[in-house]
Amino acid sequence: MAMRRATGAMIRACAASSSSSAGYFARHFHASSGDTKKIVGVFYKANEYASKNPNFLGCVENALGIRDWLESQGHQYIVTDDKEGPDCELEKHIPDLHVLISTPFHPAYVTAERIKKAKNLQLLLTAGIGSDHIDLQAAAAAGLTVAEVTGSNVVSVAEDELMRILILMRNFVPGYNQVVNGEWNVAGIAYRAYDLEGKTIGTVGAGRIGKLLLQRLKPFGCNLLYHDRLQMEPGLEKEIGAKYVENLNEMLPKCDVVVVNTPLTEKTRGMFNKELIGKMKKGVLIVNNARGAIMERQAVVEAVESGHIGGYSGDVWDPQPAPKDHPWRYMPNQAMTPHISGTTIDAQLRYAAGTKDMLERYFKGEDFPAQNYIVKDGELAPQYR
Amino acid sequence: MAMLRATRAAIKACASSSSSGYFARHFHASSGDTKKIVGVFYKANEYASKNPNFLGCVENALGIRDWLESQGHEYIVTDDKEGPNCELEKHIPDLDVLISTPFHPAYVTAERIKKAKNLKLLLTAGIGSDHIDLHAAAAAGLTVAEVTGSNVVSVAEDEFMRILILVRNFVPGYNQAINGEWNVAGICYRAYDLEGKTIGTVGGGRIGKLLLQRLKPFGCNLLYHDRLQMEPEIEKEIGAKYVENLNEMLPKCDVIVVNTPLTEKTRGIFNKEMIEKMKRGVLIVNNARATIMERQAVVEATESGHIGGYSGDVWDPQPASKDHPWRYMPNHAMTPHISGTTMDAQLRYAAGTKDMLERYFKGEDFPAQNYIVKNGEIAPQYM
Numbered sequence: 050m051a052m053r054r055a056t057g058a059m060i061r062a063c064a065a066s067s068s069s070s071a072g073y074f075a076r077h078f079h080a081s082s083g084d085t086k087k088i089v090g091v092f093y094k095a096n097e098y099a100s101k102n103p104n105f106l107g108c109v110e111n112a113l114g115i116r117d118w119l120e121s122q123g124h125q126y127i128v129t130d131d132k133e134g135p136d137c138e139l140e141k142h143i144p145d146l147h148v149l150i151s152t153p154f155h156p157a158y159v160t161a162e163r164i165k166k167a168k169n170l171q172l173l174l175t176a177g178i179g180s181d182h183i184d185l186q187a188a189a190a191a192g193l194t195v196a197e198v199t200g201s202n203v204v205s206v207a208e209d210e211l212m213r214i215l216i217l218m219r220n221f222v223p224g225y226n227q228v229v230n231g232e233w234n235v236a237g238i239a240y241r242a243y244d245l246e247g248k249t250i251g252t253v254g255a256g257r258i259g260k261l262l263l264q265r266l267k268p269f270g271c272n273l274l275y276h277d278r279l280q281m282e283p284g285l286e287k288e289i290g291a292k293y294v295e296n297l298n299e300m301l302p303k304c305d306v307v308v309v310n311t312p313l314t315e316k317t318r319g320m321f322n323k324e325l326i327g328k329m330k331k332g333v334l335i336v337n338n339a340r341g342a343i344m345e346r347q348a349v350v351e352a353v354e355s356g357h358i359g360g361y362s363g364d365v366w367d368p369q370p371a372p373k374d375h376p377w378r379y380m381p382n383q384a385m386t387p388h389i390s391g392t393t394i395d396a397q398l399r400y401a402a403g404t405k406d407m408l409e410r411y412f413k414g415e416d417f418p419a420q421n422y423i424v425k426d427g428e429l430a431p432q433y434r
Numbered sequence: 435m436a437m438l439r440a441t442r443a444a445i446k447a448c449a450s451s452s453s454s455g456y457f458a459r460h461f462h463a464s465s466g467d468t469k470k471i472v473g474v475f476y477k478a479n480e481y482a483s484k485n486p487n488f489l490g491c492v493e494n495a496l497g498i499r500d501w502l503e504s505q506g507h508e509y510i511v512t513d514d515k516e517g518p519n520c521e522l523e524k525h526i527p528d529l530d531v532l533i534s535t536p537f538h539p540a541y542v543t544a545e546r547i548k549k550a551k552n553l554k555l556l557l558t559a560g561i562g563s564d565h566i567d568l569h570a571a572a573a574a575g576l577t578v579a580e581v582t583g584s585n586v587v588s589v590a591e592d593e594f595m596r597i598l599i600l601v602r603n604f605v606p607g608y609n610q611a612i613n614g615e616w617n618v619a620g621i622c623y624r625a626y627d628l629e630g631k632t633i634g635t636v637g638g639g640r641i642g643k644l645l646l647q648r649l650k651p652f653g654c655n656l657l658y659h660d661r662l663q664m665e666p667e668i669e670k671e672i673g674a675k676y677v678e679n680l681n682e683m684l685p686k687c688d689v690i691v692v693n694t695p696l697t698e699k700t701r702g703i704f705n706k707e708m709i710e711k712m713k714r715g716v717l718i719v720n721n722a723r724a725t726i727m728e729r730q731a732v733v734e735a736t737e738s739g740h741i742g743g744y745s746g747d748v749w750d751p752q753p754a755s756k757d758h759p760w761r762y763m764p765n766h767a768m769t770p771h772i773s774g775t776t777m778d779a780q781l782r783y784a785a786g787t788k789d790m791l792e793r794y795f796k797g798e799d800f801p802a803q804n805y806i807v808k809n810g811e812i813a814p815q816y817m
Binding site: 093098099102105107108208209211212215216220222224225228232235237238243244246247265267268269270364369370371373374377378379383384387388389392394395396397 | 484
């Protein structure tokens with residue numbers, strides 16, 4: 050251990066002299082063999098929970114499980130949860146880091162300003178899926194590569210969405226609250242509790258997660274609708290058993306439940322405003338594990354208060370961490386949680402492995418799996434344009 | 435209305451002269467007989483008027499009051515069912531039919547059966563008739579029937595929801611959100627995907643099968659234990675493996691779902707010894723009946739961590755007392771008894787109850803699968 054650290058220090062000393070801090074060469078993507086890199090990871094802190102599970106890789110303390118692997122190759126690996134404000138730990142490392150790893154559960158907001166300051170930055174990796182915490186246009190203009198571990202937690206999120214659909218439809222939360230408060234009032238729950246069977250569910254977005262959700266809904270006997278930029282192939286659509294609705298305004302009024310399954314992009318930011326929510330059925334149930342900012346925050350609050358939204362459940366907020374006074378915590382008929390759906394222990398194992406794989410390829414000068422790229426050679430992936 | 439009441443009073447006066455012995459238990463209503471029907475349901479108070487389909491409460495009385503009274507029958511509905519001075523007790527001596535639901539069950543003991551000289555028919559608006567002393571009912575020549583199938587989908591969906599709630603550790607997340615907190619690690623250190631886990635259902639009857647069907651796309655290892663093995667084609671289509679020996683199945687399961695009725699054989703089977711056969715950290719879902727578990731054994735096992743999470747909507751007794759320990763044990767996701775009384779389920783079991791009353795008045799048989807006690811015999815799943 051001590052020997053590795055000494056070697057690391059020596060290599061870093063050499064590397065510092067060749068870290069041309071501005072212009073084309075600093076952004077040159079492929080690491081030359083022998084180059085050591087400064088890699089910074091921003092994750093959530095686990096404190097006393099870090100040692101409760103050896104597979105708990107996604108926290109600061111366990112650092113994706115790649116510390117030894119990185120340091121044995123001579124790279125520098127800094128891991129922190131301190132990401133906000135001009136004096137935070139992350140800000141100190143911005144000027145000379147090569148690679149920044151972040152996760153949606155505790156996202157490092159990589160603004161155009163930070164990108165400008167980050168003279169050595171070449172690669173932004175998302176350990177998980179969803180890279181909207183990065184100013185993608187600025188990243189593309191600066192010649193950076195942005196990639197995520199596509200597919201790593203799609204099953205996780207789809208399962209979680211189905212759980213929330215049931216929680217809202219069957220009115221679980223008031224029942225739980227009665228129990229812990231010493232109460233018993235079946236009618237106070239049952240008067241607005243329904244079976245999922247026979248209801249109309251619409252997913253806004255039918256990419257990987259949307260499709261997995263629809264597949265899991267199939268045995269429940271619902272009327273399944275989906276809206277997306279693209280229609281599925283007929284064979285797949287038939288097997289999944291969902292109907293394509295090209296016009297979102299046509300789909301929304303039909304749905305008892307609406308599930309949000311799009312990325313956060315310039316097109317989708319704030320799309321569910323008062324007007325669009327108004328197009329949904331009165332009493333609609335909404336599940337959003339996609340991104341908080343796809344909804345207009347106050348429009349959601351007002352709609353649940355009026356009862357136009359009958360129930361809202363999701364694990365995404367804007368910003369994250371959500372402040373103590375975020376109104377979604379206190380609005381009626383909600384089933385919110387912090388951002389957890391994509392960071393189950395099972396998902397962490399997958400996105401840690403996928404991140405390690407991409408780092409390995411980066412060190413060797415190899416391409417990533419094609420579907421992982423969000424920004425490459427100045428271009429944004431199609432779903433973000 | 436006044437005329438109907440006068441007629442009813444006259445008929446009751448005639449009927450009371452033959453109120454004990456064989457003739458009182460004679461099942462088929464003679465044409466022209468009016469009956470005294472008592473329904474025990476939960477009260478809805480301010481919720482009764484919030485939804486026109488809210489049939490299952492006292493106030494809306496299964497939606498059959500006008501139908502019954504227009505035929506001259508007497509229909510008394512109450513939620514007051516406990517103790518010697520309750521409303522139900524007053525009507526025991528002369529009622530002909532008693533309707534009850536598992537969500538607010540009228541406990542029909544041998545003692546009450548003895549007192550109920552006119553009683554012929556016990557109907558469960560829902561499924562599960564363990565609130566009745568079935569042996570005493572059989573010995574007294576009563577018929578017991580339930581609306582088989584009326585809320586099997588409801589309960590299966592609800593079990594599914596609870597499996598996910600426990601596996602994905604939803605409740606601590608919700609509690610953080612409403613308490614102004616944000617600590618992702620404090621939830622996800624014990625949050626998992628359902629995919630790839632082993633789920634075992636104890637009982638592969640109607641509800642058990644519907645649950646297994648809904649689990650199919652999740653990529654789990656599905657096991658089931660039951661008195662009977664499914665037919666091979668059904669087993670193959672459902673994708674679950676039969677384990678004949680329960681002791682063999684329990685240690686393999688990450689999640690166990692209870693799907694048996696409460697009978698003499700199943701009462702208290704999940705005691706400390708049986709729970710210990712399960713994996714450490716096992717998650718248990720029980721929407722069946724509470725006394726299938728040994729109450730204190732569950733409390734101790736969740737406190738020790740041997741049970742990693744427990745979720746269900748059934749308690750012993752119901753309503754559950756304010757100090758029932760399952761309300762306060764760690765890692766639970768309990769609710770009152772609601773899974774089988776969604777609005778959709780109420781519509782079905784109200785319709786099924788009405789159908790059986792109609793057949794009863796006409797002297798016709800019920801659908802065969804509805805009988806729990808008939809001609810002195812108890813249905814096989816309860817023996």
